[in-house]
Amino acid sequence: MLTNEEKRVLFYAADAPPTVPGEVTPDTPLESLNLNWRERDLPESQRTKHVHRLHPYLGKFIPQLVEIFLRKYFRPGQTVLDPFCGSGTTLVQANELGIHALGYDVSAFNVLLCRAKTAQYDYPRLRKEVLGILERVRASTQRQSGQLSLWEDRGIYDTSLSETDNAYLRLWFAPQALRELLAYRHWIDAGEYEYKDLLRIILSRSARSARLTTHFDLDFPKKPQTEPYYCYKHSRICQPTTEAFKFLHRYSLDTLRRVREFSALRTDARVTIVHADSRTSDFPPVDGVITSPPYVGLIDYHEQHAYAYHLLGLADERVKEIGAASNGSSQRAKKQYQQDIAEVFRRCLAAMPSGGRLVVVAGDRDNLYGEIAAMVGVEVEAILQRHVNRRTGRRASEFYESVFIWRKPAEPLDIYREVGRERGKYIVDALAFGF
Numbered sequence: 001m002l003t004n005e006e007k008r009v010l011f012y013a014a015d016a017p018p019t020v021p022g023e024v025t026p027d028t029p030l031e032s033l034n035l036n037w038r039e040r041d042l043p044e045s046q047r048t049k050h051v052h053r054l055h056p057y058l059g060k061f062i063p064q065l066v067e068i069f070l071r072k073y074f075r076p077g078q079t080v081l082d083p084f085c086g087s088g089t090t091l092v093q094a095n096e097l098g099i100h101a102l103g104y105d106v107s108a109f110n111v112l113l114c115r116a117k118t119a120q121y122d123y124p125r126l127r128k129e130v131l132g133i134l135e136r137v138r139a140s141t142q143r144q145s146g147q148l149s150l151w152e153d154r155g156i157y158d159t160s161l162s163e164t165d166n167a168y169l170r171l172w173f174a175p176q177a178l179r180e181l182l183a184y185r186h187w188i189d190a191g192e193y194e195y196k197d198l199l200r201i202i203l204s205r206s207a208r209s210a211r212l213t214t215h216f217d218l219d220f221p222k223k224p225q226t227e228p229y230y231c232y233k234h235s236r237i238c239q240p241t242t243e244a245f246k247f248l249h250r251y252s253l254d255t256l257r258r259v260r261e262f263s264a265l266r267t268d269a270r271v272t273i274v275h276a277d278s279r280t281s282d283f284p285p286v287d288g289v290i291t292s293p294p295y296v297g298l299i300d301y302h303e304q305h306a307y308a309y310h311l312l313g314l315a316d317e318r319v320k321e322i323g324a325a326s327n328g329s330s331q332r333a334k335k336q337y338q339q340d341i342a343e344v345f346r347r348c349l350a351a352m353p354s355g356g357r358l359v360v361v362a363g364d365r366d367n368l369y370g371e372i373a374a375m376v377g378v379e380v381e382a383i384l385q386r387h388v389n390r391r392t393g394r395r396a397s398e399f400y401e402s403v404f405i406w407r408k409p410a411e412p413l414d415i416y417r418e419v420g421r422e423r424g425k426y427i428v429d430a431l432a433f434g435f
């Protein structure tokens with residue numbers, strides 16, 4: 001019998017024209033796929049189309065890549081699971097194709113973002129809410145005359161937040177910006193709004209832009225920027241921002257446009273999002289999995305949106321993040337990472353039928369995934385390499401990303417039985433989720 005390493009298939013379809021996702025069918029041969037889109041083949045506006053850019057999120061995969069594997073391996077009416085759903089790329093793309101989607105994530109902010117992206121909206125009502133709250137905040141924070149000094153701090157705090165949250169907010173926002181953000185937050189809580197999750201996303205996106213940071217370091221700023229500075233992004237001297245209302249205004253309009261665009265494509269396929277640690281979750285039955293797991297020592301997913309956790313009072317479960325950057329990338333961290341990912345995949349496989357696909361997108365620079373495949377006992381159908389050549393501001397980068405296409409073997413292996421024996425329980429869960 002061949003080992004997974006011997007069965008490993010590498011495809012470099014570099015000569016073929018870049019794949020057009022909409023043309024992929026279940027019969028498209030894997031060998032014909034060319035996933036090496038250049039900027040002109042797949043411009044940023046398409047990679048961030050409609051709700052995919054409701055809020056910045058570092059570490060998402062591109063919708064077109066997901067679409068290809070959804071079209072190849074799933075039919076409308078089937079169910080795809082993403083145990084690391086992040087900003088919801090799999091969920092949104094599955095819904096567009098009429099495929100039910102089930103997403104799990106341990107980060108409360110990511111779950112909120114997924115819910116806001118995939119909810120069904122009554123557009124006229126949504127528009128009324130988004131513009132209505134903006135007007136309330138404008139009326140209560142924008143003085144026509146006798147303007148408050150932007151740096152004047154008149155005891156801005158929010159009694160519903162902890163001392164830590166208030167201290168964080170006072171450190172990272174100028175007083176006027178904080179006043180505007182807290183007014184918006186107040187109205188989300190106090191107002192009779194149906195679409196509060198989406199309003200929270202507008203608030204969080206505005207807060208991200210209104211922090212006292214440089215324009216070129218919005219992902220992981222280390223300390224507040226309170227003085228003018230030379231800006232690498234704009235090649236001139238820039239000032240840290242002191243207000244938030246202009247962002248609330250800009251992102252309100254952008255959000256309405258994006259939601260309306262997605263509404264035209266949205267199907268009635270179900271989207272279920274669960275806030276949980278996938279290492280300890282019993283997934284209900286699904287037809288297959290498409291996911292991009294966290295990588296070892298790369299990104300802290302909670303820290304990336306620290307401002308949102310503090311402003312919205314979200315539960316911080318960073319200790320449950322797999323491969324957190326704060327834990328480093330030592331040999332020990334890598335071993336732990338492999339065990340954690342294997343545990344999640346065993347649970348995924350227990351929820352899938354034999355022959356179902358587990359598609360994993362990962363920049364596996366440490367070669368950890370061959371061993372993970374062996375640990376969970378999948379058949380390796382193919383490993384596609386994708387050349388990613390990305391230019392975004394100072395994060396210009398070039399790297400290879402692998403798409404692992406694994407199949408659940410026909411004969412269930414013992415390793416699944418352990419998780420699968422409680423199958424009766426899945427039926428109960430499935431009913432709870434409406435599957």
Ligand SMILES: C[S@@+](CC[C@H](N)C(=O)[O-])C[C@H]1O[C@@H](n2cnc3c(N)ncnc32)[C@H](O)[C@@H]1O
Pocket residue numbers: 057059060061062083084085086087088089090104105106107110276277278279291292293294295301302320321322
């Ligand atoms: C690479 S990101 C997924 C990005 C996603 N594919 C997208 O397009 O937005 C990995 C995700 O795994 C989540 N995660 C980390 N540890 C987890 C755990 N123990 N259980 C569930 N999710 C976890 C992180 O919060 C993060 O959102």
